[in-house]
Amino acid sequence: MTPFEAIFQRQSIRHFRKDPVPETVLHKIENFEAELIPIFPYVKMETKVYRAEEYHSKMPALFGVQAPYYLAVYAQTLEGSRSNAGNLLEQIALYLHSRGIGTCFVGGMRPPKGAPTPEGMEFVIMLAFGLPKGELNRPAEKAHRESMERLCVYKQEPLRETQELIEAARLAPSSLNSQPWKFVVYRNRLHIFEVQKRQGGKRSAWQEINMGIMMAHILMAAEEYWIDVTMTHSDNLAEKPVANYRYVGSVLVKP
Known part of the structure; x- marks a missing residue:
């Protein structure tokens, strides 16, 4: 499956296994911006993967979601930064889906306490991800x-x-x-x-x-x-x- 084909089959995954995701995949998504099809090229962004164990206290399951990995997007505080972040994170989500990895956008969650914020940027949005416990795919007609x-x-x-x-x-x-x-x-x-x-x-x-x-x-x-x-x-x-x-x-x- 290609990332584009994942458009027609991806669904939000809320239940994850604890199995590790390959390090090559983690490295790729932290450097995904270099391959990004941008909306606003002038808005600089960075991504950072956090593991569940980096949250020192037990995390609440936001909207029933508790994952082994979280991907944070940081962006410059400029017009269009949030749209750019949504564009980047959706393309990453579709890439992960094409590799058999489930994802879910999570609001209300932030990076671990004390995690540094890239200079000149602010945290925008988080993506939970990991190997799914249940069915990964959903036919387009059921969306x-x-x-x-x-x-x-x-x-x-x-x-x-x-x-x-x-x-x-x-x-x-x-x-x-x-x-x-x-x-x-x-x-x-x-x-x-x-x-x-x-x-x-x-x-x-x-x-x-x-x-x-x-x-x-x-x-x-x-x-x-x-x-x-x-x-x-x-x-x-x-x-x-x-x-x-x-x-x-x-x-x-x-x-």
Whole structure:
């Protein structure tokens, strides 16, 4: 299985065995950024693997998750850093799945007490991982995802390549399965909108991470299918008020 094929089979794993993950895999994911398909190349990031035993006190099982390994993402405090982190961590999660290793995004968890933070960066998000106790795969048809009809507003009949990008995006996981994205679809372009869910008048950090996860699927699909895409931003769309939606960006497909 390739990381792209894992898009159609990955599910969150909450129960793990204590067996060790190969050191070669741990080394690869700590250096994964060098192979990353980025959203915002100007945002620098670092990853760090922590083992369960590095948490000196007994850890609570967050949302029923207690794993032998945790991967932390740190990023510069810049616009787009959380989206970049979501993109990076989803691509790592799919790589791990392709190697038979289960993963689960965990909110509310931080690195071990006293763990150093890279200079000029902040901790963003954590991924629990390890060898699964149960079934690793889940067929795509059993994923609880919105239909194309609910996610998309079709302005034109899309190219096959455009449709393939949307299908990969549709299968993206999100916090609480919120799926906070909508697409306005033309023949060879997608305009991406985020459903507005604010906390105290501010954009939720998880919203930004979710959008990065979804963009990882689009970028990986473009690479897999050899689709030439350009990511752009329309000032006109950004300035046009749309109730309950925020314009994020556009993807242009070169026929």
